[in-house]
Amino acid sequence: MRLLIVEDNVALADELVADLQRAGYAVDWLADGRDALYQGASEPYDLILLDLGLPGKSGLDILREWRATGMTRPVLILTARDHWAERIDGLKAGADDYLTKPFHPEELQLRIQALLRRAHGQVNQPQLDVAGLQLDEAHQVVIKNGESIELTAAEFSLLRYFMLHSGKIISKSQLHDHLYDGESERDSNVIEVHVNHLRSKLGKTAIETKRGQGYRFLGVAPS
Amino acid sequence: MRLLIVEDNVALADELVADLQRAGYAVDWLADGRDALYQGASEPYDLILLDLGLPGKSGLDILREWRATGMTRPVLILTARDHWAERIDGLKAGADDYLTKPFHPEELQLRIQALLRRAHGQVNQPQLDVAGLQLDEAHQVVIKNGESIELTAAEFSLLRYFMLHSGKIISKSQLHDHLYDGESERDSNVIEVHVNHLRSKLGKTAIETKRGQGYRFLGVAPS
DNA sequence: AACGCAAATTAAGTTTGGTTTAAGCCCGCG
DNA sequence: CGCGGGCTTAAACCAAACTTAATTTGCGTT
Numbered sequence: 001m002r003l004l005i006v007e008d009n010v011a012l013a014d015e016l017v018a019d020l021q022r023a024g025y026a027v028d029w030l031a032d033g034r035d036a037l038y039q040g041a042s043e044p045y046d047l048i049l050l051d052l053g054l055p056g057k058s059g060l061d062i063l064r065e066w067r068a069t070g071m072t073r074p075v076l077i078l079t080a081r082d083h084w085a086e087r088i089d090g091l092k093a094g095a096d097d098y099l100t101k102p103f104h105p106e107e108l109q110l111r112i113q114a115l116l117r118r119a120h121g122q123v124n125q126p127q128l129d130v131a132g133l134q135l136d137e138a139h140q141v142v143i144k145n146g147e148s149i150e151l152t153a154a155e156f157s158l159l160r161y162f163m164l165h166s167g168k169i170i171s172k173s174q175l176h177d178h179l180y181d182g183e184s185e186r187d188s189n190v191i192e193v194h195v196n197h198l199r200s201k202l203g204k205t206a207i208e209t210k211r212g213q214g215y216r217f218l219g220v221a222p223s
Numbered sequence: 224m225r226l227l228i229v230e231d232n233v234a235l236a237d238e239l240v241a242d243l244q245r246a247g248y249a250v251d252w253l254a255d256g257r258d259a260l261y262q263g264a265s266e267p268y269d270l271i272l273l274d275l276g277l278p279g280k281s282g283l284d285i286l287r288e289w290r291a292t293g294m295t296r297p298v299l300i301l302t303a304r305d306h307w308a309e310r311i312d313g314l315k316a317g318a319d320d321y322l323t324k325p326f327h328p329e330e331l332q333l334r335i336q337a338l339l340r341r342a343h344g345q346v347n348q349p350q351l352d353v354a355g356l357q358l359d360e361a362h363q364v365v366i367k368n369g370e371s372i373e374l375t376a377a378e379f380s381l382l383r384y385f386m387l388h389s390g391k392i393i394s395k396s397q398l399h400d401h402l403y404d405g406e407s408e409r410d411s412n413v414i415e416v417h418v419n420h421l422r423s424k425l426g427k428t429a430i431e432t433k434r435g436q437g438y439r440f441l442g443v444a445p446s
Numbered sequence: 447a448a449c450g451c452a453a454a455t456t457a458a459g460t461t462t463g464g465t466t467t468a469a470g471c472c473c474g475c476g
Numbered sequence: 477c478g479c480g481g482g483c484t485t486a487a488a489c490c491a492a493a494c495t496t497a498a499t500t501t502g503c504g505t506t
Contacts, residue, residue, distance in 0.1 A: 014375070042325030127465060152453055169362060172493095192493060211463065211492065212245075212376050213363060235469060413466060415482065434474070434481065454501070468477100472483070473494070 002026040006036040007051040024157040026181040067094035120164040131219020164215035171214035225249040230274040231258040248378040249404040290317035343387040354442020385440035394437035
């Protein structure tokens with residue numbers, strides 16, 4: 001999953017970036033509202049964290065412009081506790097959720113997970129449960145027929161993407177765009193290697209390949 | 224389907240070409256307005272993507288000249304968001320649709336599909352639905368009597384062309400011109416081979432051959 | 447800092463499957 | 477009949493995807 005953080009406070013931003021990268025997200029960070037307006041709409045982010053107290057262009061304005069031009073990606077607003085009135089404005093402007101600063105990192109993680117699930121139609125489930133597999137974010141493992149399987153960070157975020165897009169055809173470039181941040185190569189076979197690992201852990205049939213188009217996640221049959 | 228891209232930004236153009244080729248189009252690319260003016264009118268393109276911010280000759284001028292000389296092919300204009308006034312000029316000059324940069328690749332695909340359908344009288348349908356067959360662009364399959372049939376890339380683009388020209392007689396050289404880009408051979412039997420494959424998947428009667436003239440797509444009778 | 451480990455990535459070699467070529471056959475039309 | 481366009485099949489070719497191994501990276505430990 002690829003996230004964009006729009007936040008002008010450098011110290012906070014650094015911490016956020018570090019936290020989220022540790023949690024297996026590809027993270028880009030922008031401090032400037034103008035850049036954000038453009039990049040948030042053009043790059044394929046899965047979720048955007050937006051600080052409302054930006055210099056230059058206000059966070060609310062950015063959000064409104066995005067929504068006006070048909071940008072539908074989930075946006076989570078960060079706002080200072082003492083500006084609580086902003087929350088309502090934020091939701092009105094099209095935010096999907098908000099969080100007041102200061103907040104606990106774990107709280108943020110949970111909100112992000114919930115938003116991502118929600119954006120893919122997995123409503124009200126505490127964890128991703130798709131096609132015979134449950135993904136345990138806290139322990140970075142996947143449960144298949146009651147048996148828990150350890151995953152590396154890369155495998156985990158790849159599988160999470162597959163589970164959120166179960167049944168759809170996903171191209172390798174799409175995977176690249178969503179699992180790696182701005183500065184990374186396109187001509188490599190990382191994806192293929194990790195898919196190979198996932199297949200050996202979940203079973204060869206869990207991921208189907210559609211030659212020339214991409215992959216399709218099918219999951220496992222219950223035993 | 225054969226497309227022409229007129230775009231001077233090399234990076235963007237490369238990406239577009241790659242995307243569209245993956246989607247099964249034959250793609251030519253020109254960066255220069257003067258070349259475009261000539262080639263866009265002389266080669267048998269099915270659709271032209273035209274960037275307005277060209278050096279040398281403006282995109283608008285090119286479009287106007289095309290239309291003045293009776294060139295009726297569909298033209299999709301690409302324009303920067305902050306030059307929004309150009310859109311109206313573009314439509315006045317005879318564009319069929321426009322898209323503001325930055326845009327999502329998927330959005331572009333949808334517009335292209337819509338324009339191609341529109342240019343062939345298939346109005347307002349989300350997917351090609353002709354002669355008992357529905358073409359599913361997203362999954363590269365065709366649906367016949369509720370049953371989904373897998374197609375290879377070559378079969379898919381051939382079938383798409385047939386469905387867009389259903390009932391008309393189509394010569395083999397016409398197929399060559401529209402399914403393969405500039406640099407390719409003419410004396411081969413590729414088309415015949417793929418027609419053969421399509422017939423074996425759809426039924427022998429789906430495509431009729433008019434000896435010495437070409438093929439005619441008839442589709443399948445509902446069961 | 448330096449080490450050691452595991453994970454991530456790159457690289458190289460192999461397999462697979464789609465596309466094209468090629469050759470022989472069929473068949474409609476003179 | 478026989479010529480030529482079209483059909484069919486198999487084989488050749490090529491690029492995508494897979495696999496495995498080697499290398500690099502990053503991190504925790506000392």
